[in-house]
Amino acid sequence: MDAPDNSDQKLLVEAKLLLEPVTTEASGPACRVRGDTHPLRQVLREAGGVWNSIEQCWIFSGADPAALIATALRSNPDVLAAATSGASRKPHYHGHRQRLRQRFMEAGAPGLADYELLELILFQCIARIDVKPIAKELIATFGSLGGVIAADPARLGENNKLNRATIVHLKSLYALSQRVAHEEIAQKPVLGSWDKLISYLKTALAYEAREQFHILFLNTKNVLIADEVQQIGTVNHTPVYPREVIRRALELGATALILVHNHPSGDPTPSAADIEMTRQIAAAGEKLDITLHDHIIMSKNGHTSFRDIGHI
Known part of the structure; x- marks a missing residue:
């Protein structure tokens, strides 16, 4: 390849093209061409360049394609004129x-x-x-x-x-x-993957605009059987019936539960109704050897564990 002369270099500067020599083990010397190349894409292609969508640049084999590019530019004066004047530049x-x-x-x-x-x-x-x-x-x-x-x-x-x-x-x-996020807790003991469980619940519930009540049903090894939406309510209230929660646990063969609901307000503090409902579900489950491990309130500003604050 002929070495570029000064006129070639000036032409590349005029076209606002930047050449970056590189060396790869696979193909040897090469050169990246960057800049506002969109108006000149056909010219660069004719000169032997290949667009690299990952690096967002043109790749030329060889140490210095300046002479080839300059020749192609001179062969397309209208394209060069439009590119340098800004007439064909992208927004x-x-x-x-x-x-x-x-x-x-x-x-x-x-x-x-x-x-x-x-x-x-x-x-x-x-x-x-x-x-x-x-x-x-x-x-x-x-x-x-x-x-x-x-x-x-x-x-x-x-x-x-x-x-x-x-x-x-x-x-x-x-x-x-x-x-x-669900894949991170599926088929694993939930109590041993607590951080991943919280991450999943945050993804699933923290940004919901209406209050939802979920139940995580677990087997004897505390592996997740199902995550089901029990109720969807208004922005600040979801009716939950303990009898229905326990009935569904028996249908699935679950031996343990984790209750979860969200507070769209962003405040994960439990209400008096939340605490009473949790007490009722725990009592109903205890009669049938179904353990309530926790009740978690999710919000965009954090979460609260009933077990951590002494309500279970």
Whole structure:
């Protein structure tokens, strides 16, 4: 390959292309080409470049493709003129999308703010607009990233920037997070995986807008048989009937229970009604050798264990 002359280098600078030589064990010398390459994608392809979607750059084999790229640019003067004038450049948010994806691939989730992670999700469904304001608005509306993906579809639909596909995508991520968290406690003694249990319950319940009452049914080895929703109530009340709880435990062959419900208010402090209902279920279960291990109240601001505070 001929060494590039100064005119080649000036042309690459004019086109705002940055060349980064690299060496790989598999293929030897290569070069990354970065910059605002979208207007020049056809030219770079003709010059022998291959787009790397993971690294978000063009890859050329060989130590220095400057001469090849410069020749291709001179062969396409109209493309070069449009690119350098800005006429064919993508809107500013396209560069932002590329940079944000690159940061995520290099630093992972810890390197991004919550609204930036939400931007990455919205990129998949919303094209041709800047989604940063949408991401920030959603987090402000629902209080957190978890609150966004846990939100009721109807509430998400109140934002006119979110189409049906975007709402389905957000809700599928919520379902996926619940499924993964559940896998961490499935077929394992729950009492020996307490941190994972709390993580699962937080994922499943902490951001729900209405109060839900769940029962975890356990076998003689305290392995989870089932996690069932017993009742769904209003924002601050869920009716629960001890007789129905024990009847369902007998149907499943459960020998132990963990009661769980959420407080949408964010305060996991048990009410007098919570304490009395727990006492009644524990007493009913004791008559049939069904042990109540705990009652856990989940909220977005933490959780409370009845056993830890002496109510069981």
